[in-house]
Amino acid sequence: MPSTRPTREGAAARSRRRLRARRWAGWLFALPALAFYGLFNFYPVLLSIQYSFYDWDGIGASTWVGLQNYTEVFTDSEQLNSLLHAFYLILFFTVLPVTLALITASVLRQIEGRFSGALARTLLFLPQIIPGAAAGVAWTWMYSDNGVVNQTLRAVGLGDLARAWLADYTWALTAVGFIGTWLSTGLCTMLLLAGIGKIDISLYEAARIDGAGPIRQFFAVTLPGLRNEIGVCVTITIIAALASFDVVYLATQGGPGTQTMVPGVAVYTLAFNDSRLGAASALAVVLALIVIAVVVPLQRLFREK
Numbered sequence: 001m002p003s004t005r006p007t008r009e010g011a012a013a014r015s016r017r018r019l020r021a022r023r024w025a026g027w028l029f030a031l032p033a034l035a036f037y038g039l040f041n042f043y044p045v046l047l048s049i050q051y052s053f054y055d056w057d058g059i060g061a062s063t064w065v066g067l068q069n070y071t072e073v074f075t076d077s078e079q080l081n082s083l084l085h086a087f088y089l090i091l092f093f094t095v096l097p098v099t100l101a102l103i104t105a106s107v108l109r110q111i112e113g114r115f116s117g118a119l120a121r122t123l124l125f126l127p128q129i130i131p132g133a134a135a136g137v138a139w140t141w142m143y144s145d146n147g148v149v150n151q152t153l154r155a156v157g158l159g160d161l162a163r164a165w166l167a168d169y170t171w172a173l174t175a176v177g178f179i180g181t182w183l184s185t186g187l188c189t190m191l192l193l194a195g196i197g198k199i200d201i202s203l204y205e206a207a208r209i210d211g212a213g214p215i216r217q218f219f220a221v222t223l224p225g226l227r228n229e230i231g232v233c234v235t236i237t238i239i240a241a242l243a244s245f246d247v248v249y250l251a252t253q254g255g256p257g258t259q260t261m262v263p264g265v266a267v268y269t270l271a272f273n274d275s276r277l278g279a280a281s282a283l284a285v286v287l288a289l290i291v292i293a294v295v296v297p298l299q300r301l302f303r304e305k
Helices: 005-051 068-075 077-110 115-129 132-142 148-155 172-198 201-209 214-225 227-242 246-251 263-273 277-303
Strands: none
Touching (some): 005 277, 068 277, 077 115, 077 172, 077 227, 077 263, 077 277, 115 172, 132 172, 132 246, 172 214, 227 277, 246 263, 263 277
């Protein structure tokens, strides 16, 4: 009886060759996208790292300064405060939106299928279709002395609290933060609603049979079932807080003084107003490292079983 081993080995070799050909074909399809990514994303990052070791105005000759620009990030009060302001904004870009979104998504689950539920979802998602720059301009009008916010306070008898919010040294950063809350809550709500839709309805039925009320169902069923979605919301909003630029720049440009200065605006100011591309690049690199240092552990935390 003839041996079938050579035939089998030949078939296995042909299968491996086809598999390698498919892998190369996949890389060929991805090559244009990789080329664009490398040219417009990866290469500028490498240039920023290179520039961060020089004192350069963007036009003339550059001077090697080593780690001096990085030292300045942590010793210059304006740059250091911009980093602290970014962490403060996490409260408004992340903590408040995710908390409000959890509550809102749980309530909307109870009215699923009704017209009021669809209307609420539409209104919540509207801020996502508005560019951050436009939101910054609109809220600047709303925060003005005769804007909607102050008119509402006066209408309810709280006129003593009215002020030019974005020009107030104490409240300007908080006022900017609430713009971020308004922008982020709708997106988080939609993501969490999608996550709730994937939770097995029998879990809620079992909880009700065991006598669990809405609050107990939320903590025992909804919250554990939304672990991955909460991780996505936290990651997106923390990056938005740390790398915020458009809202802050259009609303205050970092003022009054430097009370709302954040790293994104500080990088722009150093590069284009002060012509210090080396210092701006160093701050940008530090900001990128901070984002990675914050986001990576959070990703691992939300993926743990």
